[in-house]
Amino acid sequence: MHYALNPRTFFHSHYFHLGLRFGAGLVGVTLIALRFADMATAMTVCIGALCTALMDMPSPLRHKFNEMLASVLLCTAVTLVISLCGPVPWLLMAMLVLVSFLACMMVVYGKKSMPLQLAALFIMTMSMEHVMTARESLIHTGLFLLGGVAYLAYAMAIAWLLRHRIKQQVLAEALFELAAYIDIKADFYDTRHNLTEQFNKLIRHQGQLADRQQASRDLILRSHQNRKDAIVVQIHVCMLDLYELVLSTHTDYALLRTHFADSPVLQTLRALAYKAARDIESVGYAVTRKRPSFPAIGYEAELDALEGHILALRGEIDTGKPKQEALAVLRAQRNKIRAIIRMAGELHVASQNEYEGTPFWVDADMQPFLSQQRYELQLMLSHLRPDSPVFRFALRVALAITTGLVVANTLPYAAHSYWIVLTIVIILKPSFSMTKQRRADRIVGTIIGCVITALILRFLNYTPVIVGLLILSTVATPTFIYLRYRYAAISVSIMILLQMHLMAPGNADLITERLVDTFIGAAVATVFSFVLPNWEYQSLPRLIRQVLAMNLRYMQSSFELLQGKCRNDFRYRIDRKRLMDSLAELSGALGRMLDEPASKRRAAEDINLFIVQNYLLVAHVAALRAILRRHARDIPAEAVNAMLAHSHGRVCRTLARALAQHGAQPGDDIELPAEGPAPGETAVPWTGWPLVQRRIRLLQADADKIIVHSVAIVRDVRT
Template sequence: MDYSTKNIKKFVYSHYFYGGVRQALGALVPAMVLLGLFDLPVLGLAATFGAMCVSIVDQPGPVRHRKNEMLGCAVLGAATAGITALATPYAWGLWFTVIGLCFFLSLLSVFGRKGGLIGFACMLLMTLTMHSTFTPAQALLHTLVTIAGGLWYTGFSLVVTRLQWYRQEQQAIAACIFASAEYLEVKARFYDPDTKLDDNYQQLIVRQAAVAEQQEAARDVVLRELPRAASEGMDARRGRMFKMFIDIVDLHETVVAVHTDYELLRRVFAGSDLLVFFHDLLHKLALDTEAVGLAITQDQITHRHINVKAELRAIEYEIDQLKKADFPKLEPEAYTALIWTFRRARNAAKILDRLHRDTDPASDGEASSLKMDASLRRFLSKQDFSPARITSNLKLSSPNFRHALRVTLAVAIGMTLSSEWLIPHHIMHSYWIVLTIVVIMKPGFSLSKQRNIHRLTGTLIGCGLVLALLSFVDNTFILFAAMMLAAVMGNSLVQLYYLASATFNTTFVLLAFHFIAPGSLSVIGERALDTLVGSIIALGCSYFLPYWEYRLIKPTVQRAIAANRNYLSASQQLVATGIAQPADDFEYRLARKNVHIAFGNFANSFYRMMLEPRSKQRSVAELNNLVIQNHELAAQIGAAAPLLATLPAMPAPLAGVTRRIEGILDDAVKGTPDTRDDTEVLRELARELDGAVSEAETAGSVDGDTVNTLRQLVFQLKQMVKTSLSIRRSAAFARLPA
């Protein structure tokens, strides 16, 4: 991790830290009230367990979704705790109850990430309940207190959200801006001749997937809270957040379109200052974008302190020198790529100026008439918790079903070991083995393996920290402050840096046990031992009925290619529109959103496969090419879109070539190669495109600006043909199960 002052500031003002504070306070208040004021430690822990269960699913997102998820988790968690508590007097009954609950709750991963979080939270509550023995009356009381704790946290979180809604929207927008700034920084390195193109492409793909994820999250938060009708009125700040979101999406799309033939530019302009100027220009734009994000998180008005005029004028001067040297005729493709890249970078600087203005409250009111209509709803994600999704996955071919079986087997082994072998040594804390298994095991092999290493390492570090802390610190206030800090940081870092999160969580748990039972350090060793045992069991069971990523990746490849195909079709609807009004390019924006999401899913699936054993990786070279090629094609379509919008009509040869590209992509989705040689197809289509430009140049009715636009569009279409042929070839050679 980068511990610079700037990044620490980004973290402190981020939704990660904000959410960590909210989760820690909401979960610990019931225990502090019931224990500190009423001396009811048992009920205090039960209420805190219920609140902690719900806090796990309290992730950034639309308020309506969060409310449904937290209420559902509170009810299901209390039911889980009640069933577990009733079974505790019976050893075999508890064994079968826990096994059955683990299978059902693990199967909730069929509902996606949020379903998996609800299942994990309930299993965590089950584990924390199983270590005590309850009578029926105690089990009922425990269940009621648990659901009370869950409902307390739900109400607490919703009240905080209502009071701080503007802050949360700012954080969502800022996260989106930071992701785009990181993408821009990687983009700048393409103009550094010392940077390897292939390595930089890999980093660019990762950043693009992160941008798509953050844009989707921000879109859900910002759009879903718009008023249902214009007559309802809207807070001017909400309109400003909407404008910021639109501008950052446009900025990212413009930066993506800066993509060009970097090998060509490096070869033609080797040793030229142009590459240095472009690198510095994009680097400064990245820094300025990040500055806007920081200002938004701190609710400050920002003004442009990073000036790019020098780089823009230097590039303009170099272009003028090239014109005088008759460079456009000597290297027409390189010159077209240069001009197009410069114009898009200049447009990015203009959009960044708009973002700076958006931070000023004086810009409020321009979007005050916004409302949530049927068209905007199509941009939003939807919740689907239909029971049919569970029943349809009750088969061995389902990855979620296999995951549930793996978790069930691991927990069964863990309970057997802890009850038969380890119970004489630490009867009170043997449930930590099951807890470790539940925390570590995830549907994907690579994520489970990574979690295993981080959990074990973090636990050992946390045990060492607590041992040192208890050995040298006697002040109760300092120890309590350390426990609270650990609780906040453990929640804050769980998505950013899991190893550190595991360290802080271990520190929090051990310090909490110190306050409950002071003077005993044996619990530290027991924690380390149980984590080691649980990690070994989890790792071993990860190889039971695994569903390797290569079996899941083909549909994501097909969806990514199909999304690009639809993106190209939508871009052709922009002809003669000028993209002047949002309504004019609604379908285009929707297609652009879908292509980024589909690409992000494909890229993430590919990188998960690369973390799995080498023997379980398939068609690595072809899939790596497809990841890069799909990103290139999306960038080329984005670059062509504004050119299409300025054309009065689509020339017939160009329309014919776009239909050919769509056909090539349709073949790629099916995985069927063409019988003709790709080089021959490329030459044929290039001749058609060049002919269209020549015809426009000789026609007296076509003005010079339109001819220049056609030249740039033809360059982009040639790149699209080349990329789409490469996609079809890679898709045909990829050997993946259906």
Template sequence: MLSRQLKSHHAISGLGCAAGVLILTLLAYALLGFRAAIAVSTGALIVSLADIPVPRRNKLPLLLANLVQAPLVTLALVLTHHSTTLLALAIVLISFCSGMAAAWGRRAFALSYGMAMMMAFALARPDLPWPDQLTLIGLQTAGGMLYIGYALLLARALDMSMRRRVVVDALYGFADYLRSKAAFFDPAQPLEAVHADLVRQQAALAEKLQTARDFAIDAHPTPQQQALSNGLFALIDVHEDMLANQADYAGLRRAYGTHPVTGLLAEATLANADAVERLAGSGLTPGPTVLGADLRPGLQPKLERAIEDLRRQADPAQRPLASAIDVLARNLLSGVERLRGCEAMLRTVPGAATPVDEVMQQFLSRSSFTARALREEARLDSPVLRYALRLTTAMLAGFLLSRHLPYATHGYWILLTIALVMRASFSQTKRRQSDRMIGNTLGCLFTALLLHWVSAPAVLLLVIFVCIAVAHASVSVRYRYTVTAACVMSLLQLHLIAPGSFHISERLYDTAIGVALAYAFSRMLPSWERRSLPALGGALLDALRDYIALALRTDAKNLHYRLARRHVQEALAALSDAVTRMRDEPASEHLSLATLNELSTQSYLLLSHLAAARGLLATRGAEMEPVQLGHQLDAARAQLTRLLASGADALTDGPAPPAPADDEAPARQLDRRIASALADTRALMRAARALGAG
């Protein structure tokens, strides 16, 4: 796991950020002296917070946003620091703007964090004459501008490497998903718990796949970039094949849960996970293929013997289930072969790349700093506006309290703690309390020991360099590591800005006060997840309707189908994430977890049955009579769409899906898949109606 994280795109990005800040600081120190170097490093550090792993085309707006806010925040605080009232108003304005930045999405967190850290640095700065203040602000801005130039050059140099690493991260996410699927064959694992875990893994995988799409798809790709995007789409197809395999899992588990064959099916699933991990471990760099050898020798003959024994021992009524296990086993065993095809596409560079059309562009995430996004949140029921008001009130309370504490506190640390602990959701705030307390305690202790034994600025700058790298690299793995590294980085930077300002006991008290205030104000104008869940459920139903309209058609364009599938996966992931956050909220604010889990699980199963139907059309559609097939698909689409539109029929159970038959004709198999999809739809619509989404 450690090796996997050290090679990730987050680790490489963090190392690049740290190197940029260090290089610019050392150059400024050599040319302009120590005081100017600290100002340059401050500007570079603030801008580097926004240097997160994003496609090269999206990097400049994020960096520019932090470059612009830094001098504005500094000027606002320098101009008002002689008046408590004016300074409080400046803090209120900065805090509100920081909170409203959440309207621009997750990537704008770097902007909010940058504003909070810039506020701390500006408040810690000694009172200097105006010419000196303006000089420092100019040097700070120059440091930020130089860092942007460095970051853009580095992004160009590492472009292909970062693209590969992001796809590797998606591969690891797929391997984790497959390992979760193997739990279906363990009868000791409750089926509901396995489904819930798999939906969460699917949500995590959907996010990684979208990040990979954003990096791999380019408007005018090079042949190497084209190979990467081709391989990524092949991987997504393998994922759908694995999703389709799940269509019969529940019935087979009920019939053969304790039979040795289920253990072999689990092993076959894990063999696919091993293959994906081996492919990811190669880094996708040029070289020989890594999926040539059998990863689990002897598995196939053992599985074939177990299935043959099962056929001989089964009652005539159970032979169709044995046939279904045979089909499932063959599909799982052929998964590694499909992964070999995926590897071949990743490693085969085409002679010429194909420009991306408008449909393909729709697979990319959209992020921009527009005023429209802010206007859409200018309403009292907006979660973003409520968060901005909570944050602003908590920051004002922290500032006023810091002015009346009995010890010589530096209020900026309380404010920085509040800004970093309080998040837009109650769940995130609650989770970050302990991480922030423990991380800051460790950071303060380490900094105290370091400053006791070391005073050389060069050594302190090297420690800051390491902390920047660790903070960036661990942000998506362990937030506590990020907090500890960021604490040391901030304290050392503050020490260089204002020597002698660090007192360990005061920083620990300030951390405790900041965490307490953040938690207390998190209940002011709360945005409980229960308010958003019906809308998220409705969005999932809309996405399912669009998906059904394309999944059960033989003439649907492949890209349009892929886009509809992506929208369903994103809607399901959004619902799953909201349910996870709701679990951390007070029990009085919960909706029925059983209902929500039913909605998520049945939606996931509906996807698997439709994927199985589509796979059947691709492999055996030619064996079916075209006119009859068209009527069959038209009727199925109409039934499913009607159920999703009104849900009235969902209140009564329909006929049970037929059991598998021995040597099933493709038309009967399709009927069975459609019947299972109808049963899933009725179940999910009952849950949606109970939730208020249907």
């Protein structure tokens, strides 16, 4: 279950606060408008506020203002154009198609532009039903602009007042996602769970965790000026360090299961990992409540039991039962879990202290860690070509809307063309998988919403009750729109139907008409999801090249850090973030491809294994860092660096070969190191030597497997 759907955390999440802010703003703007004008005027002002509210998301203040101002200006322009074209049917039709096309082209600017695209299409559909004179169009547009500006001022004032609170909520969400990630890792010790399925689950969750961590970075690292901000910065840094420790816990789980399946030691490890996840959740829980966090979970019983199991297993070595290597792996896991428990304790401490400043990378440029958003016209123009997925999506939506309008005009009953068009623009998404999911949510949500509305109008048809339920559904819509769209579809259906009932009571066919229009819009969207499609396998070569290139950079920066050539891990952190982002993007594409028709799937198993192997390289590097830190005393630097240099050269050249298989070469700033002589087999008298040797062997073996899967992917995708 998503943390925000848990009643314990729901009312403190930024999703619920977004719903409250959204609902209070819309109701407030509408009531103020009603104080000075009639219902029709107030609803126009309300629609202006609604379109602006769609861009009301957690963002740094400057970005938030720019995004919401763009929504106000764009939607006002769309309102004016569509209103002026209303008296001329053929011109209106042409402008609807053009606006739809241009709005969908904005997808080129990434996720942040999706609400802006929806706002533009929404106001387009709302404006197309009204035929007005030029003077009425100008007045209507002015009222719309007034509503948009009013909500913009309100939202910015609230965002400024709650700027620290929003940082806490977004940070808490990242902590809850990290706890869920550890829960998945804990199940690797449970023999009831298939290892392959667990890896797939882990990789899928990796994308969600990367998104939440990036949202936290964007808010927290852009501006931190006071003691309150310093606290969330320190918690954020501890969270990232803890994340690296969790990465380092990857080990040979098959080996542990083979030798210790009958021993309680694996269940003890799982219990410790599970408790660590609850410990991290408790920090997130405290952060959402603006409180310091104090440890409330004890690990002593499990740690003592683990030591007892290890002592008993050491005694069994003499009888030849478990192998020495398996016991060494087990001891390493114990040490890593102890390190995670200590770091969880540091998370609690970070939430308790007040800091004078934020010493974390004081003189460093944070920009590489932050999302970069540039709204340049040239970028959109560069995608005006037939092979661009964005261009094909925009054309697909424009054709679907044209068809929807034609169908609405030929139906025997008074179809509401704006509702059909709205259904089409909500369902049709850039990918087939997203369209498929949105269609199911929209249809199911609309049916449930219509049934609930019918029951309300049948048994609770009292104006105060209806107004109360209308406000409740207004709050619920934005709360769930990014959390569970199906719930949002239910609440928005109730909201619009109750609103229409208040404005025009007595329409007995209100609910039936909306259901029929929804099914028509869904049918049109379904048909056009196969028109000019962009199948996920077409983007796979680019995404795979991106992963390999990022991994090559990551290996360079990580081995420089491991060999002591670089004392600051700033570049290492940047390259790790970029690699994880690229893996999350490839994993998302794979998940979407599996929802597409079977004939459009390519190399699914090899891509999955390719993602896993690249992820394992990151885990091995994190484990090497942990080993070198844990055994830093009396480290034979020359021998260790020679081993690392040999491994570095071999792994980097392996990745470069895989990159060449996909028709690309390392960047000009990447200098492939010489492999160097292989280190001798003579054991070095240092406690960490066998651990480093074993981890490097695993690193090289997993790098070699990348080549195997890369060849298979190239063959299948080309076929």
